Amino acid sequence: MKLQVNGSFSSWIKGLSGVPQGSVLGPLLFLIYVHDLPDWVRNSIVIFVDDTKIWTKIQTLDDKEALQQDLDRLVEWFKRWLQEFNPEKCKVMHVGHDIPTSYSMTDKGKVIQLDNTQLEKDLGIWVTNDLKPNKQCIQSTRKAQSVLGMIKRHFKVIDKEDFSAIYKTYVRLHLEYCVQAWSPHLKKDIACLEAVQRQATKMVQGMKKLSYECRLKQLHIHSLEQRRIRGHLTETFKKNTKGQRTNQC
Numbered sequence: 001m002k003l004q005v006n007g008s009f010s011s012w013i014k015g016l017s018g019v020p021q022g023s024v025l026g027p028l029l030f031l032i033y034v035h036d037l038p039d040w041v042r043n044s045i046v047i048f049v050d051d052t053k054i055w056t057k058i059q060t061l062d063d064k065e066a067l068q069q070d071l072d073r074l075v076e077w078f079k080r081w082l083q084e085f086n087p088e089k090c091k092v093m094h095v096g097h098d099i100p101t102s103y104s105m106t107d108k109g110k111v112i113q114l115d116n117t118q119l120e121k122d123l124g125i126w127v128t129n130d131l132k133p134n135k136q137c138i139q140s141t142r143k144a145q146s147v148l149g150m151i152k153r154h155f156k157v158i159d160k161e162d163f164s165a166i167y168k169t170y171v172r173l174h175l176e177y178c179v180q181a182w183s184p185h186l187k188k189d190i191a192c193l194e195a196v197q198r199q200a201t202k203m204v205q206g207m208k209k210l211s212y213e214c215r216l217k218q219l220h221i222h223s224l225e226q227r228r229i230r231g232h233l234t235e236t237f238k239k240n241t242k243g244q245r246t247n248q249c
Contacts, residue, residue, distance in 0.1 A: 001013060001014075001015045027049075030049070030050075033081070034047060034050075037052065037074075037077060040070075040073045040074065040076070040077050041054055041070040041073055041074065042066060042069070042070060043055065043056040043066065043067060043070050044056060045070075048123065051122075051123070052074075054067070054070050054071075054074075058094075058097050058099055058101060059097075059099075060099075061099070061101075064099070064101045064103075067103065068103055068104070071103055071104070071105055072105075072106075074105075075105055075106050075107075085105075085107070086107075087105040087107050087112040087114065088112070088115075090105060090114050091114065091115055091116070091117040091120060092114045092115070092116050092117065093116070093117050093118070093120060093127070093129050094116065094129055095129050095130075095131060102114075117129075119135060123178075124177060124178065125177075125178055125181060125182055126139055132186075133182040133183070133184045133185075133189060134184075134186075134188075134189055136182045137184055137189040137192045137193055138192065140174050140175050140177065140193065141175070141192050141193060141195070141196055143174040144171050144172075144174040144175050144196045145196060145199075147170050147171050147174065148171060148196070148199065148200055148203075151166060151170070151171075151203070152203065155203075157205050158203050158204055158205060159204065159205055160204060160218070160219060163200075163201075163203065163204045163219060164219065164220075164221075167200050171196070171200055172197070172224075175193050175196060175197070175224060176224070176227065176228075176231075179228055179231065180228075180231055180232065180235055183228050183232070190225055193224050194223060194224050194225065197223070197224055198212050201215040201216065201219060202215070204219065207219075
């Protein structure tokens with residue numbers, strides 16, 4: 001294979017593995033390539049593209065050793081299939097236990113201790129070791145408020161129809177991204193998110209002096225808290241329906 005940059009080509013080199021980046025078959029071939037990875041570990045594992053996580057319940061030091069063995073097996077898998085990984089990007093998060101543990105991975109013959117983390121961004125969601133959604137609420141609010149600021153600068157007057165299209169398309173999605181996974185339960189977090197919608201509804205012409213409840217009614221939208229509750233019920237219904245279909249089969 002060779003590379004092309006601005007009409008200039010590199011010399012030919014022999015590629016032992018990999019597929020062209022951006023190719024149509026690339027994602028499918030990659031999934032086939034890593035399909036056997038879960039068979040190499042004993043504990044729970046989840047894979048999303050090239051992002052892999054393993055976890056287990058740590059009650060004794062034997063559980064810790066079992067998890068370390070899984071990490072060693074992953075290293076062996078990488079070696080066998082000519083893959084490279086960066087141990088410095090691998091992190092350990094302890095959730096709900098205080099048993100002293102440490103984990104390591106071997107890279108090019110060097111043992112590297114994995115760093116512990118209390119806060120990590122996972123697929124766009126901030127996860128903390130206490131599993132509280134405060135950080136996610138703050139970040140979602142900041143993104144939504146940033147978009148609101150841009151809307152204020154570009155629209156001098158917003159009517160009901162414009163608001164419905166703009167708010168639902170560009171603002172609310174930041175407040176509800178994967179919200180079923182981190183839905184807030186503390187009043188301060190709930191108020192933090194709701195404050196953005198309160199502020200947004202005041203931008204509609206002639207509604208600034210109305211109460212929040214009246215603005216919601218006239219704009220034909222629900223509070224974010226009500227939408228989350230409905231979302232929980234919808235997800236529960238889907239899971240129950242799926243379970244019933246599985247039993248019937």
